[in-house]
Amino acid sequence: MTNTLFIDGRWVPAASGETREIRNPADGELVGVVAEAGAEDTEAAIAAARAAFDGGAWRAVPAPERGDFLLKVADRLRERKAEFARAESLDTGKRLVESEIDMDDIAACFAYFGKLAGLEAGRLVDAGDADVVSRIVYEPIGVCGLITPWNYPLLQAAWKIAPALAAGNAFVLKPSELTPHTAILMMQVLDELGLPAGVANLVLGAGATAGAPLSSHPDVDMVSFTGGLETGKVIAAAAAGTVKKVALELGGKNPNVIFADADFDAAVDNALNGAFVHSGQVCSAGARIIVQDTIAERFVDELVRRAQGIRLGGPFDEAAETGPLISAAHRDKVTAYVEQAVAEGARVRCGGAWGEGELAKGYYYLPTVLDNVRRGMSAVRDEAFGPVVTVETFSDEDEAVATANDTHYGLAGAVWTQDAGRAQRVAGRLRHGTVWINDFHPYLPQAEWGGFGQSGVGRELGPTGLAEYQEAKHVYHNTRPQVTGWFEDRK
Ligand code: TXE
DSSP: OOOOEEETTEEEOOTTOOEEEEEOTTTOOEEEEEEOOOHHHHHHHHHHHHHHHHHTTTTTSOHHHHHHHHHHHHHHHHHTHHHHHHHHHHHHOOOHHHHHHHHHHHHHHHHHHHHHHTTOOEEEEOOSOTTEEEEEEEEEOSEEEEEOOSSSHHHHHHHHHHHHHHHTOEEEEEOOTTOOHHHHHHHHHHHHTTOOTTSEEEOOSOIIIIITHHHHOTTOOEEEEESOHHHHHHHHHHHHTTTOEEEEEOOOOOEEEEOTTSOHHHHHHHHHHHHHGGGGOOTTOOOEEEEEHHHHHHHHHHHHHHHHTOOBOOTTOTTOSBOOOSOHHHHHHHHHHHHHHHHTTOEEEEOOSBOOGGGGGTTOBOOEEEESOOTTSHHHHSOOOSSEEEEEEESSHHHHHHHHHOSSOOSEEEEEOSOHHHHHHHHHHOOSSEEEESOOSOOOTTSOBOOSGGGEESOBSHHHHHHTTEEEEEEEEESSOOOOOSSOOOO
């Protein structure tokens, strides 16, 4: 079926008739064929969203009822979890159990914004005048362009869709062209549950064609993007032309700082999780291990030993602990990244090669540990977005903090120590949007997520994640209007 674009409440093919094959990165098998939208399809979706928003069918629904709708979406996602998880694993190659966790998180995200939707209608402001009622109301922004990546396809979309709908907006979603299927299922759910036509629209296709109008079109009021830094810059520049609001989550080069007094086994184990879960294709991956010099040798030896034992395999291989990279092109990028690191002097302690044998059918890259690296090298500076971790060392707290903050990104970081005072001091000094103490990776729908520096602009999740999709309006009501006499009446 190629009627996979959802525009104005109808399932349609691309206007050009073009399609795209989606293949499982674990084995290259065909997963499905979907419509390949072009700019004209996206423009039709924007027009539908504009008409739906301006017509008011959704924004006029009282906020608590919009919240109830999101709670129903959460329920429906829980009912259809197995089907959604399977679709996500086929598109991404990630382990089924990881996709199942993603689906639980997505339902929790809808439930969180469902509950938040009706809580606050605004606030009163003391104008200092008994005859004035001054209040702030929060209104939807309008038409939102939502552009999402392939690593957590539906999760990233949910972080945008749920608050956008809670706030009363209309949207056009453009998921990654590599991973469209769960977005299709999501639109089915929104449609079945009775969202008015045109409020939610889906276009599938390449970024430069199907995605680009969402950042440049005058009828789009806000663009929210999660993806790579370079694409983020292109989108922000395009959005500047019509001064639309921009929210960006652009990944990170995230430090995992380990002091000598840390719980050694827990720190090693979580360093593996930080770097190699989903083969490192995680915006908050702990790709920079920064370990105190007194334990560095022992720590790296243990990390390498454990990394060499990680079992790779496809999404339905129950023995597999992590899966393939998303595409041949992405594996080539990771390969070139490691080659560049070696050319700059890094030492490959393990990995640095493609999977062989059965794994040769997919885009596997072995868990890779690089040491002998220095600040400033590309391997330490740039995101690999693959199963590659670098090891740097430090001697004291100041050096640990300076090293961890020496990045143009600033998404997330961790500190490992059993000294609670040091943990808090270091957490306070790290210039990153999330700081974990003695843990790695957990996030909560009620806690803001986003980056300092070039990791992005704005926050998702938490109350701020809803505010991103709202305009604040000040309503100033003078209940006793009088002549001011400012200008003399010369009649
Ligand atoms: O992402 P892109 P790519 C990083 C990671 C990775 C790099 C490139 O380092 O190696 O980005 O990955 C759409 N107008 N992250 O090329 O291009 C595109 O179709 C509008 C980090 O796969 O950023 C897709 O839907 N849209 C990241 C989305 O942008 C455009 C997750 C993301 O694709 C567009 C993924 C355009 N001109 C990669 N060009 C994270 N923050 O978690 C592309 N797109």
